[in-house]
Amino acid sequence: MAAQEPANYVVSPPLDDDGGVVFVPGLGGRTKFVDRWNEPGLEPVVRRAVWSEPMNVPSVDSRGAALASLVDRSGVADVVLVGHSMGALVCLEAAARLDGRVRGVVVMCQYPPHRTPVSPLAELPDRALAAELDAPPHIADTAALAEYARLWRSEYRLLNRYLESDPRPTLNAPIVAVGAKDDASSWSSESLDEWHSYTTRWLSVHMVAGGHQMVEELPSETLREWLSAFSG
Template sequence: MGGQQPASYVVSPALDGDPAVIFVPGLGGRTRFVDGWNAPGREPVIRRADWSEPMRVPPVEERGTALASLVAHSGATEVVLVGHSMGGLVCLEAARHLGHRLRGLVVMCQYPPHRTPLSPLAELPDRALAEEIEAPPHIMDTVALPEYARRWRSEYRLLNRYLESDPRPVLNAPVIAVGARDDASSWNTGILHDWSEYTTEWLSVHMVDGGHQIVEDLPSETIREWAGKVRG
């Protein structure tokens, strides 16, 4: 349709010229829990990035470019990106475009691209796929499950395509890689240390108890501590 804005991220609260911490979700895009991190008086505010067209599934690189463009146009000059799972790869792609605006990157529950195996989940039936990714009950039991499953399959196929390419941005900013002990995507600290290949600055690896969705249970103080560490 004429005049329609291209799909992009919507960051809430909106970006301004102040330092910003932006959380980018992984598959499924759940971000509502971020609002609970921002009780009155807690600084800095942690912003959540939501894709503006949830059922459209763009490549990882396109999402990263869109987020970087949004940050650049906002005037924000001190940005920490926090990504969970595939959102960590989106942050990596956004970071390659941000230059001096980027102060640091926090990646949770995600191995570096060259150490992430291709995913077989795109081939699972709808309900099995929903169970595998720990979809919320209201999605598991809705008649819209096939449409959600279509989206998830598309995201996994795009993720695999990204992993098969040569995503080797090297950032001039520190990186914190966070693994969860019960998460197949991040339990191995040796693999997490390979995030060092993506930065000319320092890397710090942290392990927490829990599984892949541990991000939804982490205290906001922990997120702010990591963001403050990379910001310096």
């Protein structure tokens, strides 16, 4: 019997020799909205990185290592990583391992690790946790909630462990940090400014309207404006 492939990121569409932009979602892994960023004729194509086994919950740094390994195996020499929420921390870990192969990193709705408080959500009961995460009815109102709540708690505990481990990777790539005005994880531009200690290059901070899920409504032209900064 063939050995089972280990859990990993699956990037779609696949990376090619021209390089690419890879979006890494946060907890929950929603990426359907990326289709809107890739309307016909728009460049560059934004690829989505989806974890191959949603119920398998590895650590943040393990996910970063897995993403870096995928990019390395692809042979791509020029990549931009875009991460939302916990996905931003995954991008930080991946970019640190890829070094000069990363042209830039966009972090959205995520303070730098040393400014992110440990989350109390891991200790909430199922329904309270679902309400905090704005879980859709097909999860929150069915028997599936218990399993999803277990998954969410596991992810928050791993996130807390990462934050408590005092990680301080420094990138040789510029960072664009994006905050949302109604998001507890990114509303302070002063805190976002502290992403400067994670790069030897430049940092650009932007604030947009909305809450933590603002990424799902983000106009394609706004994202591409941020990406264009890495070409200058």
